[in-house]
Amino acid sequence: MRKITLIVSFLSIISCNTSEKQNSQDFDFTTVFEKSNGTETPTYPEVIAFYKNLAEAYPSIHIQEIGMTDSGNPLHIVTLNPDAVFDFEKIRETKRVLLINNGIHPGESDGIDATMLLFRDIAQGKINAPTATVLVTIPIYNIGGALNRNSGTRTNQNGPKAYGFRGNARNYDLNRDFIKNDTKNAQTFAKIFHVTKPDVFIDNHVSNGADYQYTLTHLFTQHNKLGGELGEYLHKEMHPQLEASLEAKKWDITPYVNVWGTTPEKGWTQFMDSPRYSTGYTTLWNTLGMMVETHMLKPYKPRVEGTYELMKSMIEITEKDGVKIRSLREKTFAKQAKQKAYPIHWKVDTTKVTTFDFKGYEGEYIDSEITGAKRLKYDRDKPYTKEITYKNYFTSTTKISIPQAYIIPRGRWRVIELLTLNHVEFKPLEKDSTITVEVYHIKDYKTRTSPYEGHYLHYGVSIKKDIEKVVFKKGDLIVKTDQKAFRYLIETLEPEAPDSFFNWNFFDAILQQKEGFSPYVWEDKAAELLNNNNELRVQFQDKKKDTAFANNWYAQLDWIHKHSNNYEKAHMRYPIYRVLK
Template sequence: MLTTILLATLLATGAPTQGKPDLKTPYEKGNGNQTATYDEAIQWYEKLDEAYDEVKMLPYGTTDVGRPLHLVVVNTDKDFNPESVRQKDKRVLLIQNGIHPGEPEGIDATMMLVRDYLQDKKLRKQLDNVVLAIIPVYNIGGALNRNSHTRTNQNGPESYGFRGNARNLDLNRDFIKMDSRNAQTFHEIFREWDPDVFMDNHTSNGADYQHVMTLIATQHNKLNPTLAKYLSGKMVPTLYQGMKQDKFPMVPYMNHAGETPDDGIIGFMESPRYATGYTALYNTLGFVPETHMLKPFDQRVKATYKLMENMIETVHRDAKEIGELRAKAKQETLAQQKFPLDWRLDTTEVSQIPFLGYEAKYKPSDVSGLDRLYYDRKSPYSKMIKYYDEFKPTVTVEKPVAYVIPQAWHEVIDRLKTDRVQMQQLKKDTTLTLDTYYIKDYKTGQRPYEGHYLHSDVQVETKRMPRQFYKGDYVVYLNQPANRFIVEVLEPQATDSYFNWNFFDSILMQKEYFSSYVFEDLAADILKQNPALRKKLEEMKKLDPDFAKNARAQLDFVYRNSPHYEFTHMMYPVGRLTQDLKLPL
């Protein structure tokens, strides 16, 4: 009798009966303007894992807040071994949510999507050759820091997480430098599963317009040409057409060329600090969906759901082609000799794209009394606007046979290990003649950026010289899948090189100096023995009056051109081995 009453009570309250977990999401149980908390999302996926043998939730490494980073794998083969999945030639689609927890549409949309694909036979068929790998919430620390105010310009949900993680890092600037434990764990997941396609769900900031969804696809100039042709010529048009049919017409991410979209938009050149900039280094097709912040939350969730649905359908349709193209791209990367390190927008190349906007107008501000911009929703328009999406490399480097890294630079070596870079160590002390960079010039940001004072515009001079290396120093050969990653982090001129992220800053400081009154006599002797140096000094005095009046500067000039000046000052410690020598490895 008690069991009958309990069952009736459970049914009346809508609670699930035993063996049939309630897979309705917190978003669906809410009012359309609520998003799942971190704990709700993990508990929901635990239920999904229990309900379906085709689902496995795997805890990977930790995060900066101490909670594990989970990966949910959905495979109708019930195979959750990445190596085995690759052998079966199935495509892996990695979906990441909550990198910015104040932009949570992906968290809720993905929960509903994966459940629907498991429960609907027609949708389920699309998973025959597609494995879903899902990071439910990436920025866990930010997700736990819940509030209702920090997304000032956003229309819902009622409460959400914070952009910064537990260390106040923006994790979408941390992929290459790996300051956070989150990023280190992501690299473990990414390198282990080697996804064919990657989606990182976001919400946009910026102008007001009619589109609910905007999209960043991996910048095609940066992507391997084989993949770029497929991405731009087939995959992206398919996604745009599908979203148009689903009544969510898309437009590229609103990176304005001017104050408003009327001036045109510029393709997003994502360097490796960003998610898709990093994933492109391994020939993964990357996408960052950006729903429009001013649209109601339920519309943004639906648009995200529909884009992921179109993505799965496209990957399912082109599974064989994507696999073949990636395999070819990987081989081409192994053979690639020249690598671009920095890029510039080519403003001579411009196309026209359809755009659904609102008229930009101006009126007096109620705050300042000055003219302020606003978008008049009573004046919608449909027109073609300019789209600049061609970039040209400004710095290119020829890859060496190998890089040689002194073991002292352990922060760099640790990051290479995290990314599964293949390295060998010298078995004895060795003198090697190789190419060495000297840093001739660079600029440094005057304000901290993500925990660093970022360098840029690096100029180098190459010197071929003998150098002493020691037992335990690392040799990194450029004959491996990580080639592009290695070049991007170890070439100082690259936008997101480890030099630019300050991991080599101690070389920029001189350690030994001279006392002027002592060095005077020695400098005079040096000039007497080196007439060419004396001539150069006199020429500099004539060309620069300030230099001519500065005794210390003239002594410093002699000092820097003498054996007394430390040769390691401004010397980039990573050597470039350009000949395949036999090394004691």
């Protein structure tokens, strides 16, 4: 079995720590945020300089470069470990890892400032350092967006004065790229993720949508999708602990208000984070993921302060429950191998809801002075507390049987690159082999009519299954599902899954027929075929009972062609094969 591993030399890790630390008094660690009284956020160079100085002054801090971004600048991680051990293989022997991602949308800069303050305060002893948890942060993930600084594109947002842009250096939204890996940013994130192997993951954001009283909202990965004991822990223990901890600090928090174009008092449905999103991706390896979503209309200062307090609370929870979290993750990995089916589509479970008191503002629809149409207007002079319904239970609608393995032709190099990047274990065939496999044919699919992150996404996929003996070539890959990349394999290689490689257009070449026929030639051959094949002739006559088919001479010839040996096998034939258990 070949196992893809990542070595330090491959990552070109560049340490910014030195054996001799400078005196902390040599540096001014007052941040731009503090100097501006909570109205400004630092530039990208200022952020990196801050962490490099912090690493120079304090042995508990380590900064290093890992991989490249689309901007041409390297991506950094900063690690905080009071033991001054920064080898993650050694760290995981005794401690848990909490990874914090910032600036995926650099205009949403709250986490950038809050994490700078958090790491500094821990290093300086202003707050207690975690003893069983190592903190890792990506200071600014979307460097290209951070360098594209402006003061206008966050139309709905109340500060800071200047900030980065949502799109990266190639104008990709990086929080849609974790599965498809179109950007160097996402490819480097995968390296970071598989080096650090975090137990808990936080991605810091700022919300859009409705108006309400809260500064803080949280968006945990969907607990039913995570599933099992780990999902139960997230839903029944981690989530309530976070809310209770913040309430004790006098910080109100509510689940992310997934409401658009209307008011929240009727309740809402939890956001379902598929693997294109950060927490959907990290969940594929049983990492407990959550997004922080501060409210865009609140002033910048309390948004940063709230993010700071939320991260402190998550550290405290990870410290207290770290052994349990690690144990549940390992149990989940072990149980995956015994599963017979895997859910790939979900819907809201209407039999279960959560109710809680929500603090909002009254809203009404009034006449627009611009358009004359009705527009939504919130009245902050009319706050309310109302019980609302939160639909945060989901049930699966489609399950697929789990194969023993997938076989991937060696020519599918783009897929193989992503499997390698994501530490998928595989073994190449040592010689040409005939293997009985399940073969998919794409029966039907739909395609979005508008571009989305560089793609025209497919959806609504249905398949036809056949069992065939297929000749595979030496070097084709056998990828067993009994491995830690189990969820990743199912979510990417099963074409019906929402964020499958098929739906992201990796295999669009199979949807186009490469060889056809000239009708004047095929007419004679088709007639001969029908004369010599009574079963096919009966099927053809039955098909002609369809009036539209009977009135379309080309469709008739094409139907006969597709039922002949002249029709190419590759058309609509999914090029990943399943070895059944």
